Amino acid sequence: MRKKWLMSVLALLLLVSCFPLFASKAEAADYSQGVDLSGTTATIWFKSTVSTSWTDVHYKVNNGAQMNLRMTYSSSNARYEQAVTGVSSGTAINYFFTYNNGTPAFDTGWFSYTAGTTPTPTPTPPNPSGSIYSIPAASIPTAPSGSLSLKVMNGTGGAYPDSQIYWGVLGINPANGQWSYLDLNGNLVPISPALNDASGHLTKNGVNYANIYHTVSQASWVNLPKITSGRMFLSVGSPLYIKTYTEGFAGPDINNLTDPNRNIYFDFVEFTVDGSGYHGNTTRVDAFGFPIQHRLVNLSGSYDRTVGELESETRAGIFTKYQNEVPAAFKSLATDQAPYRIIAPIYGSFAPGGANANYFAGYSGYSTKDILRCDGALTDAATAAAINRHVYTTSNWNNVANYYNAAPANYYAKFWHDHSISGLAYGFPYDDVNGQAAYLEVGDPKGLIIRVAW
Structure with missing residues (x-):
């Protein structure tokens, strides 16, 4: 989203046409897997216990280029297989799978195999109730047509209570072209200089700032309507200090030594919601404040994908x-x-x-x-x-x-x-070239979940 939406859209379409990188978290009970070695041919196999009609394997040999291939179903072995040739003793193969269970697609964790040994899974952390994957897609409330349900999660593991995790959304209301902020009732409220001094305003170093923030403890789900150039500011311990104007706002400037937000832990997600759906991303183009996960689910249940830093990262x-x-x-x-x-x-x-x-x-x-x-x-x-x-x-x-x-x-x-999910991140302004950005998009969005981690 950093330069032109069109570039991101085209890159994403090219990527998805090859294989679904942005899949949901897999359940180990869904499958068994392994590698069989015969001579110099290693056969990576995947055996599903659920409704699977296709499986892709993504693998690297001795940390070489990643191969992404649709696996062949072996009726005699009742499993999906992919042969890797030229494997000698000591050859290392790292791999993971993408498979479907009915309509949704899922990614497994990484596995490793060295020729002559038994493959073992790469250690992965447990997914407690604070995981972004712990929310069933079916439990997400359905918002009014043209909008989606929004949830901000506390993934700090007790470092901050829900009452100390702040979020606020600013953007343009496409219905009237006015810069606005999102209230807890799902309304886009116009902003102006008067908001800086309105009742409940924030003050730092004797200067007043608009209070457009909410905390995780104040709402479970909020309706997110259509919005252009939306930005969700996230912070812990303190809200951000942002000046609002009729024509926009003055956000944090980390290059300014006197900026009131220099000593606040903050980050943000950027998005647009329009007639063609949701389009959004996490970004490291400016800085890293804390780990973020960004999950998007659609109404039909065919899209449930997450980007951002790995949950295993602190x-x-x-x-x-x-x-x-x-x-x-x-x-x-x-x-x-x-x-x-x-x-x-x-x-x-x-x-x-x-x-x-x-x-x-x-x-x-x-x-x-x-x-x-x-x-x-x-x-x-x-x-x-x-x-x-x-x-x-x-x-x-x-x-x-x-x-x-x-x-x-x-x-x-x-x-x-x-250090990001599926290796996708916005590390510089045009990192969406060749589909490398942490970007999500779907035409019939149902729910957006943002997890603040620590």
Whole structure:
């Protein structure tokens, strides 16, 4: 959603036409699976105990390129199979499955196999009641036509009570073109400068701000009507301090040392709801505040998909992993505004005048600033994405296995892909090229669930 909706829509359609990456969480009771080795051929197999008419396997051999294939059903073995040839002793295969149970599609966890051994599942955390997957799709209330039901979940594991998790939605009401905020009754209420001083307003450092926020404890489900350029601000411990105007609002500016939100833990989700459905995403284009999961379910039950950081990730763990995994030039992005956020490169030492302002020098002919902002002299989406992913000088810009394999590359963006559901993340403005963004879209939305984790 970061540049043009059309780009995101086309990328998503191309991706979904291959296989359903954004599937729901699988139930282990639905299937058994394994790998059989005969000579140098390993057969990955999947045996369903539910109503399955197709199964896809996604696998990597020795951490090579990921293959995504529709499996063949073996009547004699009553299971789905995919042969992998050229397997010698010690060859490692990592794989997971996407399968259907009637209409919905589900993703399993990752499994690993080394030739000559028994495959074992990659450890996955339990899914307690606080999991975004714990809400049955059938339990989501059906909203009035043209809208959907919205729920914000507390996934902080006790770090913050429901009364300390704040959310607020701002956007344009397509019915009248007015900038508005969403109240708990599902109404879009026009905003203006007067809202900053209205009854119940917020105050920080002697300055008044609009109070457009709610807490998780105030409502289980809220009706979300059609809205254009919607943004849901999320924060813990404190609401955000945002000035409202008739023509828009002044949101948090992490680059401004005097911004009242610099010492608040916050994040956001962006979306549009229109005549063609729901279109939305989580984003790391500016910063990481805390883990978010973003789940979308449709009315017919054929679409139930989740993006965002993996539920197994904790905020503290992400900060530690970031320092351990990114190259030296990128490490300070996790300390510049700690403990509140990990900032994007352009807000740190990669900005003009910074120590890494010339990080991409000599690679493509574009400035580091334009490459990271995908702006200025660099507005072609595919080119901008190829440079960030370090495939600009290759002949194939769409082979995901080649992304971020050498410097200079946007290793900040790589990190979020490595720690997100299905490897999907918005790490820079044109990260939707080749379907890599954490983007969800469906024409008949029923429910939207946003989980704030810690």
